Amino acid sequence: MTSALWYVLGFAFAGFTFVFLTVGISWLISHRHRSDRHKGLPYESGIDTFGDTWGRFGLSFYIYALLFVAFDIEIIFIVLWALVYGDLLLGGFISMLLFVLVLLVGLGYAWRKGVLTWK
Amino acid sequence: MTSLSNPWNRLTLAGKVIVPLVIALIGVTIALAAVWLSGFGPWLIQWLLDTLGANIGIVRFLIATTVILLITVPIAFLNIFFEMKIIAFVNLRVGPNRTGPWGTLASVVHGLKVLAKEDFTPTGADVPVFTLAPAVIFLAAVMTLLVVPFAPGLFAFDMEIGLIYFFAVGGLSVIGLMMAGWASFNKYSLLGGLRAAAGMISYELPLILSVVGIVLLTGSLNLTTIVEDQSGSFLDWNIFRQPLGAMIFFIAATAEGSRTPFDLTEADSEIVAGFATEYSGMRFGFLFFAEYVNVFILSAMTTVLFLGGWNAPLDIDPLLNFFGIATPVTVVLDPGSLGFGLLGVIAIVPPVITLILAVAIRMLIPTWGFLRSLVVAFVLLNMLVVGLLLGWLAINLDWVLGLLWFLIKAIGLSAFFVLLRATLPRVRVDELMGFAWKWLTPAALINIFVTAAALIVVKSMEGGL
Numbered sequence: 001m002t003s004a005l006w007y008v009l010g011f012a013f014a015g016f017t018f019v020f021l022t023v024g025i026s027w028l029i030s031h032r033h034r035s036d037r038h039k040g041l042p043y044e045s046g047i048d049t050f051g052d053t054w055g056r057f058g059l060s061f062y063i064y065a066l067l068f069v070a071f072d073i074e075i076i077f078i079v080l081w082a083l084v085y086g087d088l089l090l091g092g093f094i095s096m097l098l099f100v101l102v103l104l105v106g107l108g109y110a111w112r113k114g115v116l117t118w119k
Numbered sequence: 120m121t122s123l124s125n126p127w128n129r130l131t132l133a134g135k136v137i138v139p140l141v142i143a144l145i146g147v148t149i150a151l152a153a154v155w156l157s158g159f160g161p162w163l164i165q166w167l168l169d170t171l172g173a174n175i176g177i178v179r180f181l182i183a184t185t186v187i188l189l190i191t192v193p194i195a196f197l198n199i200f201f202e203m204k205i206i207a208f209v210n211l212r213v214g215p216n217r218t219g220p221w222g223t224l225a226s227v228v229h230g231l232k233v234l235a236k237e238d239f240t241p242t243g244a245d246v247p248v249f250t251l252a253p254a255v256i257f258l259a260a261v262m263t264l265l266v267v268p269f270a271p272g273l274f275a276f277d278m279e280i281g282l283i284y285f286f287a288v289g290g291l292s293v294i295g296l297m298m299a300g301w302a303s304f305n306k307y308s309l310l311g312g313l314r315a316a317a318g319m320i321s322y323e324l325p326l327i328l329s330v331v332g333i334v335l336l337t338g339s340l341n342l343t344t345i346v347e348d349q350s351g352s353f354l355d356w357n358i359f360r361q362p363l364g365a366m367i368f369f370i371a372a373t374a375e376g377s378r379t380p381f382d383l384t385e386a387d388s389e390i391v392a393g394f395a396t397e398y399s400g401m402r403f404g405f406l407f408f409a410e411y412v413n414v415f416i417l418s419a420m421t422t423v424l425f426l427g428g429w430n431a432p433l434d435i436d437p438l439l440n441f442f443g444i445a446t447p448v449t450v451v452l453d454p455g456s457l458g459f460g461l462l463g464v465i466a467i468v469p470p471v472i473t474l475i476l477a478v479a480i481r482m483l484i485p486t487w488g489f490l491r492s493l494v495v496a497f498v499l500l501n502m503l504v505v506g507l508l509l510g511w512l513a514i515n516l517d518w519v520l521g522l523l524w525f526l527i528k529a530i531g532l533s534a535f536f537v538l539l540r541a542t543l544p545r546v547r548v549d550e551l552m553g554f555a556w557k558w559l560t561p562a563a564l565i566n567i568f569v570t571a572a573a574l575i576v577v578k579s580m581e582g583g584l
Binding site for chain 1: 128132135136176180184185187188233234235236237238239241242243250253254257258261262265275276278282283284301303304305306307308309310313316317320321323324327328331334335338339340391396397400401402404405548549552553556557560561564567568571572574575578
């Protein structure tokens, strides 16, 4: 188990090194040119930007994320259940059916409320 | 102070590459000469061998990490080449045909161009997050290669929970996309990042749920076990046991890799280039490097889970036995016994064969110049030698043939992804989200319960009989 941890951490470290080494080499060999203030403005189809970018955005993104969390927890249980399913069989089948039905009631509620329709 | 007063800035691009290389080469040469002259050479080699032998685990980790990080480069180049050439053929164009044979080097030139471009940070951007985002996206893609079994015994790390690790680390790329969209200080980037988050988390559910059927059948989360479970002929592959699961997985994988028809995150007709709008230079390069590597990883994962991984479609051992080729073939050749003749074999035989081939080609195709036939003869000789070597390896080492089958399947699937991109129009964002929640997720749940019920029937029939 510790071996897996070291592999993952070491690989993440090596990957970061790879990315920033390449970006660094690019920084060394590329040219940099200073220009007027319009160069640093965000590109929004040609006109100068106005209004607050880091402001409010649609609520539908948040509701999808909320639904995702519920189903993601369900997935953790389902995968572990599938792993030991060979020993459970009928009992496991019925209990997982009940568990998923409870979640599907929630999905159906969200569906009827119109959450799944993008607005 | 002008930028030209610094001698480093007066160098051309080629100079900036060559000067550090020459300095490094001279340094290495001087160091080697010093070691050799001081007489420490044999002792140093012995010490190195002892140290490496004592830390074999660390050496294996270093080799695996380096190889995986470096093979992503040719993989990305190959996918970019597919992207250009296959779409060109679909559009009845020629596509790249100037750099290299059939334009194969065009993607390499693209990579070098991106490396030499100006890497610009917009004034309003959140600089640390803006810089970190490409690294996070790239790592989330590449770290999943850690558990992919390429061939029997050829993997970076045989994790017991490989499947969960794959989805867990692959899901992290959402964070990178959000970071890139948020830190760019651009409304289109923000929209692109949020669309990426909403779309990818929606498709992650059917992606994972479609694989649960395989876990039910195999009873393991280890990818090597899953591949070994599919050995035999191609009828044993999971795509025939789990057709619905395979379809859902492929559709969800297309959306996870944000490929057309689901590439709402970078829909250039609506939101400029999405989260990548403000990126330039090598940081932009890494965003798309990650995307092309992701295509290969998703193809590789589809191969491992549904197309039998390294297994051949048909067992070829009976065929080999039929032709009287016993496996493995052992060739006993002691290079030392040839003595000085070895030098002759290496130094004289290849040029002589090349010359003979060149003369033959010159006689067959009189319009070619001698230099051209010489080059073609050299390439032919090398192809022959490599082919013979690969054939010998394929018979003697079982992983060579496995790797070949794996790559054929995975690269074929990558090409299929590109073909999809050339064929299908982009979906609307409401269609994208509705499809994931209203169709794919319920279908994946039905697939799980049908598989589970079938398992109960099979087990009870075994018990009854």
